[in-house]
Amino acid sequence: MSDVTPFIEEPRPTRAAAVIPAAGLGLRLGPGAPKALRPLGGTPMLVHAVRAMARARAVALVVVVAPPEQVTLVRSLLDEHPPPPAVDQLVVAGGATRQESVRLGLAALPEDIGVVLVHDAARPLVPVETVDAVASAVRSGAPAVVPALPVTDTVKAIAKPGAPGEPEPVVATPERALLRAVQTPQGFDRATLLAAHDAATSDLATDDAGLVERMGVEVVLVPGHEEAFKVTRPLDLLLAEAVLARRRINDGY
């Protein structure tokens, strides 16, 4: 357990901000522009992600963490696709890893933000109900809230990654019923998330809740959503196009 105090004792400010790390290259998607700028239904993926967060009632500010060379481009892109009038937006330059990009986004938050939702630009189709559920659980007092789904594949553990194409010996089969695949937005009490990033070591975490767990602070899961999947590989982009096309037919989205 850490001696970091996760809760602010006095009444918390309730304005929530969404920090959207969007500075990744998208190497697994194949050659092209940085992933967040690639089109989905003719509009950059990042614009979908910003809209998804700005639509949530709790969100008063969206901080986009852009690829460092594309900050000006991203600013103009967001000016072309403005959020609702009640939502402010900021664009800052990202870093070499997701963790560093989130840290740079957090550094731009104004003082009156009490709740922070960290959401991957690479999850452009997260439904607003999922965002609202995460924000509301944090506002009800949970310091760290993560949307998650049960795992459908059986998962095997190996001792270390092998060379590409080489067989990898299995060391364990974790009980599937106890595993969850986690998504974003991950929601946090601001002080807890800042403390977690301040305490981070060179051992990178693949999600923000992982840093909070390392401090010994409880992280809770709420139901995620199938459509909050991460666009990582080319097949994911095909699926995202199909989901968006269905929404446009069904909801005029």
Ligand SMILES: Nc1ccn([C@@H]2O[C@H](COP(=O)(O)OP(=O)(O)OP(=O)(O)O)[C@@H](O)[C@H]2O)c(=O)n1
């Ligand atoms: N240096 C980085 C790396 C990642 N991200 C963001 O973190 C989110 C999740 O990362 P991932 O899907 O792994 O994106 P990439 O790092 O771009 O993917 P790849 O590993 O295939 O290059 C994305 O919205 C991505 O833009 C970021 O802001 N800064």
Ligand SMILES: C[C@](O)(CO)[C@H](O)COP(=O)(O)O
């Ligand atoms: C934060 C995340 O989306 C939760 O599933 C995921 O860990 C990001 O991982 P990646 O390494 O950036 O693909």
